[in-house]
Amino acid sequence: MPRPILASVALLVPLVAGFFPVRGDLLHAAESRVTELTVMLAEPPRSMDPADQSATATRSVLAPFYETLVRQDETGALHPALATAWTSSADGLRWRFAIRPGLRFHDGTNCDAAAVAASLRRLIDPKAALAGSGIFREIISSVEQEAGDVVVTLRHPYAEILPLLSVTQAAIVSPRAAARGDLGRHADGTGPFVFVAWRQGKDVRAARNPAYWGPAPALDRLRWVWSPEPSVLNMALQTGDADIVDPLAPVFARLYAPGERGATVAQVRRAPGAALFWAALNTKLPPLDDSRVRRALGLAIDRDALVAGLLHGFGRPACHALTPDIAGARSCAPGEARAHLAQARALLAEAGHGSGFTIAVAVQEPEEPIAEALQAMWRGIGVTLEIRRQEAGVWVQSAFAPPEAKRRAGTGMIITSWSAPFIADLQLRPLYASVSAAPAGANLGFFSDDAVDAAINAVAEERDPAIRRQTLDDLQARLDAQAPILPLYNADTVYGVRRGVEGVTALRDGEIIVAGASLAEAALPAGGAP
Amino acid sequence: MRWRLWRRAGASSLPFRLGAALCGGALVLALVGPALLGGDPSAQDLYHVLQPPSWRHPCGTDAFGRDILVRLVYGLRLTLMEIAVSLTVAAGIGVPIGLFAGFAPRWVDGAVMTISDVLFAFPGLVLALLVVSLLGPGLFHALLAIAAFSVPVYIRLGRTLAAGMRHLLWVEALTVLGAGRTRVLLRHVLPNAATPLLVQATLSGGTVVLAAASLSFLGLGAQPPLPEWGTMMSDGRNALGAAFWPCLFPGLSIAVTVIGLNCLGDGLRERFGAPGEDRRAGSGGEV
Numbered sequence: 001m002p003r004p005i006l007a008s009v010a011l012l013v014p015l016v017a018g019f020f021p022v023r024g025d026l027l028h029a030a031e032s033r034v035t036e037l038t039v040m041l042a043e044p045p046r047s048m049d050p051a052d053q054s055a056t057a058t059r060s061v062l063a064p065f066y067e068t069l070v071r072q073d074e075t076g077a078l079h080p081a082l083a084t085a086w087t088s089s090a091d092g093l094r095w096r097f098a099i100r101p102g103l104r105f106h107d108g109t110n111c112d113a114a115a116v117a118a119s120l121r122r123l124i125d126p127k128a129a130l131a132g133s134g135i136f137r138e139i140i141s142s143v144e145q146e147a148g149d150v151v152v153t154l155r156h157p158y159a160e161i162l163p164l165l166s167v168t169q170a171a172i173v174s175p176r177a178a179a180r181g182d183l184g185r186h187a188d189g190t191g192p193f194v195f196v197a198w199r200q201g202k203d204v205r206a207a208r209n210p211a212y213w214g215p216a217p218a219l220d221r222l223r224w225v226w227s228p229e230p231s232v233l234n235m236a237l238q239t240g241d242a243d244i245v246d247p248l249a250p251v252f253a254r255l256y257a258p259g260e261r262g263a264t265v266a267q268v269r270r271a272p273g274a275a276l277f278w279a280a281l282n283t284k285l286p287p288l289d290d291s292r293v294r295r296a297l298g299l300a301i302d303r304d305a306l307v308a309g310l311l312h313g314f315g316r317p318a319c320h321a322l323t324p325d326i327a328g329a330r331s332c333a334p335g336e337a338r339a340h341l342a343q344a345r346a347l348l349a350e351a352g353h354g355s356g357f358t359i360a361v362a363v364q365e366p367e368e369p370i371a372e373a374l375q376a377m378w379r380g381i382g383v384t385l386e387i388r389r390q391e392a393g394v395w396v397q398s399a400f401a402p403p404e405a406k407r408r409a410g411t412g413m414i415i416t417s418w419s420a421p422f423i424a425d426l427q428l429r430p431l432y433a434s435v436s437a438a439p440a441g442a443n444l445g446f447f448s449d450d451a452v453d454a455a456i457n458a459v460a461e462e463r464d465p466a467i468r469r470q471t472l473d474d475l476q477a478r479l480d481a482q483a484p485i486l487p488l489y490n491a492d493t494v495y496g497v498r499r500g501v502e503g504v505t506a507l508r509d510g511e512i513i514v515a516g517a518s519l520a521e522a523a524l525p526a527g528g529a530p
Numbered sequence: 531m532r533w534r535l536w537r538r539a540g541a542s543s544l545p546f547r548l549g550a551a552l553c554g555g556a557l558v559l560a561l562v563g564p565a566l567l568g569g570d571p572s573a574q575d576l577y578h579v580l581q582p583p584s585w586r587h588p589c590g591t592d593a594f595g596r597d598i599l600v601r602l603v604y605g606l607r608l609t610l611m612e613i614a615v616s617l618t619v620a621a622g623i624g625v626p627i628g629l630f631a632g633f634a635p636r637w638v639d640g641a642v643m644t645i646s647d648v649l650f651a652f653p654g655l656v657l658a659l660l661v662v663s664l665l666g667p668g669l670f671h672a673l674l675a676i677a678a679f680s681v682p683v684y685i686r687l688g689r690t691l692a693a694g695m696r697h698l699l700w701v702e703a704l705t706v707l708g709a710g711r712t713r714v715l716l717r718h719v720l721p722n723a724a725t726p727l728l729v730q731a732t733l734s735g736g737t738v739v740l741a742a743a744s745l746s747f748l749g750l751g752a753q754p755p756l757p758e759w760g761t762m763m764s765d766g767r768n769a770l771g772a773a774f775w776p777c778l779f780p781g782l783s784i785a786v787t788v789i790g791l792n793c794l795g796d797g798l799r800e801r802f803g804a805p806g807e808d809r810r811a812g813s814g815g816e817v
Contacts, residue, residue, distance in 0.1 A: 309576025
């Protein structure tokens with residue numbers, strides 16, 4: 001073969017080879033023989049400090065590093081974790097937790113009662129000002145160590161203290177790492193995986209914790225990467241650049257339906273989610289200060305259409321304040337989720353706004369489709385919705401602005417979501433209580449109602465299930481009448497998993513649990529298991 | 531005389547013919563398309579989202595169940611309006627400044643050119659992003675931003691044309707006869723500069739379409755539910771991989787329009803010379 005042809009072939013082979021997707025783990029398999037799982041999320045973690053964040057994607061990353069006193073599973077059932085047993089005083093104010101013996105943090109220090117107490121005291125320390133600690137500071141007055149146990153004393157009875165102590169923010173962190181001050185960048189807990197590295201803008205890596213007290217994880221390594229583009233997440237799942245993508249946009253689900261080509265490489269998992277999407281109306285801005293106007297806007301929404309069009313069926317319409325996983329939550333009555341335009345028009349006419357009006361909504365890009373759908377729906381009752389799409393930082397300023405600033409800007413509505421599975425108080429207090437009015441909390445429409453405040457407190461303290469259920473029912477009826485927030489839908493947690501990956505679960509708040517995952521033989525890198 | 535030149539340009543240049551056909555077709559479609567197709571570009575049908583192209587919806591439906599073809603045709607009107615507004619504002623500001631600078635004392639000319647060079651130093655889209663971030667998102671603000679980065683082009687062109695004519699005999703004769711500077715510029719120089727300005731405007735049209743679509747794609751231009759092509763592509767990209775049509779058809783529309791404008795501009799330039807090299811002005815022109 002002439003030399004130029006040989007040279008061309010030599011050049012072309014690697015070039016052409018580069019066009020074909022090859023899984024990175026296959027390339028490295030022969031040399032490393034380790035099992036690694038790559039998870040692609042929609043956003044990077046915000047912190048490695050569990051108490052200093054409140055984002056679902058961040059919780060998914062932190063879950064393998066940290067543990068809480070008690071653990072709540074996807075059905076809401078509570079299980080022992082770092083605490084092996086617990087008791088409470090008759091008045092429900094003092095809770096004693098027996099700490100599991102022989103625990104160690106990843107940095108080698110003992111995780112005993114003293115360390116657990118120190119971690120919880122840090123959580124409620126106002127000087128630490130941790131982003132996810134507000135509710136804990138309100139409820140817990142002190143944390144003490146008593147003879148190998150930890151005693152948590154509450155300011156007032158709180159019926160849901162155990163579920164509350166199972167959330168990521170209450171995870172136990174190494175006091176030594178906390179004192180060092182770099183917990184935000186370097187995770188240090190007791191979980192089954194040890195933090196390895198967080199490369200900004202690139203990935204987070206973890207390795208199996210050989211000293212873990214529980215069942216040893218099947219995987220050697222975990223790796224998280226991220227992209228904000230839904231189509232990139234889908235492509236990563238198809239090419240194998242990621243073993244798990246969370247979330248997988250519902251529009252792509254049909255690519256993995258049985259019989260489709262995507263079904264041979266991955267499957268779509270769907271779990272009922274607690275993420276409630278809602279629109280908060282500015283109750284201090286006319287004409288939205290009139291509850292009839294707010295109710296009319298709610299009646300003009302076709303929630304079934306929102307679920308069908310925006311979620312492709314992966315969700316449920318939400319007509320009331322509480323998510324369905326909470327005992328006593330009202331669900332949509334038959335036909336309630338459809339639009340009732342005649343009733344809406346009548347209410348607007350009664351309120352003196354029969355000719356319609358204009359309101360402005362501040363929204364981030366992911367929720368903009370909701371605004372666009374509402375814009376079209378409300379045209380039917382003469383209401384014009386001006387959409388202001390904003391970047392995350394600008395949106396936070398708009399959403400959490402005080403009443404006067406919102407009045408000046410003409411911000412009538414905010415669309416966002418909230419996730420607080422199983423805990424009614426966490427669903428109600430931040431969104432509806434007077435004390436949570438923005439900028440202090442997420443009551444973004446400045447709703448204030450003494451009866452609602454009293455009912456929220458009563459629900460939080462009441463331990464009798466029957467009385468709680470009745471109070472919750474009355475409270476939901478009152479909120480329906482006032483309509484300060486328009487519930488829209490509960491989105492399911494939809495994520496994609498490559499064939500051969502097993503043991504992945506999703507919690508109700510959308511958190512993906514991968515610590516117990518394993519790779520089936522077929523999915524292992526060439527060379528087999530280590 | 532002019533019409534004959536246009537006809538000659540058309541007869542001699544394939545790009546000109548293609549460009550004229552595409553631009554003419556676009557004009558006709560924008561005028562009669564909405565009436566022919568009917569339909570509301572904002573009417574949603576959330577129960578039939580992302581339907582593939584069919585007889586009922588030749589370009590399919592988007593993520594809100596809206597007919598993409600109807601939106602494209604209404605979007606064409608928006609696109610033509612964007613071109614008209616941006617170029618009118620840019621030329622309306624830039625040309626008079628440039629013409630006066632060309633006839634002004636050297637220090638004024640130098641100052642105007644320096645300012646124009648500073649504006650040129652910014653990449654166009656970056657300058658537009660700056661303007662939109664100051665004014666706030668919205669189609670009108672986006673058009674002002676696009677005009678802002680086009681202004682120096684017209685300043686420089688106007689100045690070059692005026693400076694080229696300043697020492698021609700017929701201009702000097704007018705001055706000797708007592709015509710004032712404004713009269714000479716507006717009544718005599720400007721008409722002679724019309725052809726290169728028209729060529730430049732045609733060439734800039736494509737840039738305007740791309741810039742407006744880019745700003746809208748980023749969420750800084752047209753706001754929902756306006757059927758702007760960049761916004762439509764932005765909406766469609768979230769379904770790329772599952773549905774190609776919400777991105778493909780607006781993208782094709784942008785490409786065809788830009789090709790049409792560029793071909794027309796190239797054809798005109800081939801016939802009449804590049805902007806700033808006005809042969810007729812150099813050879814005496816019309817007084």
